[in-house]
Amino acid sequence: MNKLDTSVQYIKGVGPKKVNLLKKLEIETIRDLIYYFPKGYEDRRELKKITELNEGEKSSIKVVISGLPSIYRARRGLTIIKIQVKDESGMAYLVWFNQDYVTKDLKIGETIKVNGKVKKSGNIIEIHSPIYVKNIQSNDKIGRVLPVYPLTEKLKNNEMIKFMTNALNEYLYLVEESIPEYISERLKLFTIRDSLRNVHFPKNRELYIKSRSTLAFEELLTLQLGLLLMRNDYDKSKECIKFEESKEIYEFIESLPFDLTNAQKRTFKEISDDMESDKQMNRLVQGDVGSGKTILAVLSMFKACKSGYQAVMMAPTEILARQHYDSIQGLLENYNIKCELLISNISNKNKKDIIEKVKSGDIDILIGTHALIEDYVEFKNLGLAITDEQHRFGVKQRAKLSSKGRNPDILVMTATPIPRTLALIMYGDLDISIIDELPPGRKKIKTYVRNESSKDKVYEFVRKQVLEGRQAYIVCPLVEESDSLDIQSAVELYENLKNNEFRDIKVGLLHGKMKGKEKDYIMNEFKLGEIDVLVSTTVIEVGVNVPNSNIMIIENAERFGLAQLHQLRGRVGRGEYQSYCILINKSNSRVSKERMSIMEKTNDGFLISEKDLEIRGPGEFFGIRQHGIPELKIARLPGDIKILKMAQEICFEILKEDPKLELEKNKSIRNKISRIFNKEGLIIFN
Incomplete structure (x- = not known):
């Protein structure tokens, strides 16, 4: 077994307790740790003067200790230590909580480098909970860019930095250079080992960008080749069915x-x-809501x-x-x-x-x-x-x-439109057909965005449509009231509407926590017209067809992705009547308003999906893990779309010459694909 695939407990400083914490982050092996990338960085290279410090910022300064420690017992269990420091521009105080050891560690006249959060009160400047370096030649904690990792409770960033440093120092040499050398040289890529070190501990922006691009390319190349090999494997399958042409x-x-x-x-x-044909069909039919799949x-x-x-x-x-x-x-x-x-x-x-x-x-x-x-x-x-x-x-x-x-x-x-390039990631093992035309006679669904204060008018509009014989959906994000989110639940809204605004018309409730029989009964009643207004969660998002329903109201529309809003909107507009989608937006944020504006302006699902990716990033819409495909750890879409396109071009080039990656020069990438896909239970090479 490769040492990289042994337990992370062998990293210096990782004990039994930390192993369990790392498991919560899905870090079980040394390889998992090395490929666990920072979510951001803290630049501690710039040393400011005391007078340049800004409220709320984390900053680094070089100062001389100018006063004895002051110790305050604020209350039982809380000790506050203050030490006065100065530089040529002014004076400040370093403040620690329950860290009495610093009183013995720091002496008047010592020069130290400090990094911490700045607090200002009038003319008094304090730096709270600072870290410090006594040896001003040291470059360990201050004077460089430090990674900030996604963490779990009881695991500190400083510990992760220590684990990562030890892992890279001791095991980085074992990481395989998976990108074929002839590809790496042509594209002038860094080595994988250099890239990993530079991404975890970047020395400057230029090195970081090139290193991250190399790792993103490696990841996308591996994923694309694996998926295309799966498809090629289908194509080469023996004894496939050859269906007859039927008159x-x-x-x-x-x-x-x-x-x-x-x-x-x-x-x-x-x-x-x-x-x-005598090959196995593996085809994706991708079409917008109502396109006739x-x-x-x-x-x-x-x-x-x-x-x-x-x-x-x-x-x-x-x-x-x-x-x-x-x-x-x-x-x-x-x-x-x-x-x-x-x-x-x-x-x-x-x-x-x-x-x-x-x-x-x-x-x-x-x-x-x-x-x-x-x-x-x-x-x-x-x-x-x-x-x-x-x-x-x-x-x-x-x-x-x-x-x-x-x-x-x-x-x-x-019915979730995905831009073709991105579809190659999610469905790279499939041929793709796109239905880019709606059946004739379909009326465009009119979409309007309204705020909370307009709901009475919205409900009055629903009442008018119902009295004319139509039906309506009202969709809520949650089934029960959430303490953490200010979202009206489907159950509460149903009770409210049934007893107030719609007390004289028939209101139904549908949500995912109901038993199958209940859901089928309610949906059937709605289809038959026995229910006028159906209050529902997103359980109705997929495929339900009720031609007489022509209104879709979506509560807390800002909580949904654009692609999901478009799916929900597609539940109406299936009959002869003009249909309407009304988005109740409670957010005043610029991003939310921009997203709602897109929904008002277009019914094009492909355009909407592209905008969703631009604004929100991949998010749930692009949840690769749910597809059983190896997870993206460093590549980000759509931001890395140029890298993806380059990886796809290289994939086709490699497979044209070497369809099963049997050549010696492609052995490294074959080994990487085998390990990554086998981990997901997707066996490509027997």
Whole structure:
């Protein structure tokens, strides 16, 4: 075993207690520690004069001790020590709390360097809880840039600095140079070892920037190559299904009560070409809310079933799974294709019956939730596996679903628009189709931003629409009142509206803590028009289709990402009526106003997702970990988009020459990919 992969406890200064604290930060090995990067830096290089100090800043000064220590017993358990210091510009006091040892350590006339937080009161200047260096030649704590690490309770930054210093001094030489030498030389990159030292303890800005860029490139190159190798592995799989061209499918398309858009036709051709090839299809269909992805799933399943295979479709919620089942069964019932629904909210007897029929081949299409990937679900002849709302599932879940057959074709769908370059990170193992056109006749959803003081007018507008026969959603961020956030909960808002503003119209409540049967009942009542106003949490974000609902009100809109607001807005605008989205914004911040303005100006999901990334950074929207993909530790998107593009170009160049990374010159990056992806349970090299 490489010493880097041994326990962090072998680092000098790390004892059993600190090991447990480091584990909370997901630092278990020496390698984990070395690749645990600072969240920021404190520049202690500049030595100020006392008269240059500013209130509230952390500053460094070089001073002479000019007075004896004063000790104040403020109360039991609190001792305050003050020592007068001076330089050529003026006088100040160093102040410590419960650190009596400094009275014996510091002597009048000594010259020291000090760093601490400045407090001013009139003409009196104090530096609180300062660290100091007695030997003015020392460059340990003052006079350089120090890293600031993300910490956990009871772990101090000074301790992390000590651990990191010892780890780098003793083990850095073991870190592999994973970027192939011919690539590194061409791009004039630093070595990985130099880059790691410079990122943890930068000597200047130029060294830091180049070192960080090198490490970000290494990380993105490793991730991209790994994902592309996964895709290439699919492409090279043996005994893949080659589906037949079906004339019946064109009759089926002609019988649909609507015409396919050009974007849908183009995407279905890409799917058909994949299915009719002798390679395994691994395709992502990415389309904005309401662009018509579901019908493409239906056409694909139709094609699979008419070729003698079974198909499976996995959705993230029972509500969405049931909705898919109802619409798909209705479309296919006249074509001798048997569909069934498998969710946790059915009786054991029905579940057992469905499982037996799937295994025997009596069911052609199985639609369901995570229950589909349980070991007891077996197919007779699975040819196509579809996951809907892919951002809710990980690579491993997708792989488990596809393992139900012998190299079935894979189709994944998402209504979360992601810029193509970034999609290569999240879905680098997939070919990508984009539906960039909405069905004709769709009216643009009118979006308005309102503050808390306008809510009475908003509710009056809802009442007027309901009396005209329409329905409305009101979405809240939380189910129950939070002590830490000033957010009105769905439960409280429901009670308030039911008993006051909407006491004479029917109000319903839907949230994630309800049981499946309750949720299905409430959603069905809303679909049937038995509920006029549905107060809900984001459980309705995904896929629910109620054409008569034309108003979406989102409480505390500033708490949501733009991509999520866009998803929620897409729940309306599905019928013949003009639809409205009203965002209740409680924040006065510039960023919040900018974000809300974007929602008012555009309905383009791809533009919105790009703006979301620019303003908020990756955040939850780009939660790589949830996809089962190795986590980004230093690269930041979209900030590192140029580095990402460069890494992608190099990836394609490497794989064109060496598709399996078998050449000696690519051995280092192959080893890195193997270690990183194996850790996530994604085996690339057998």
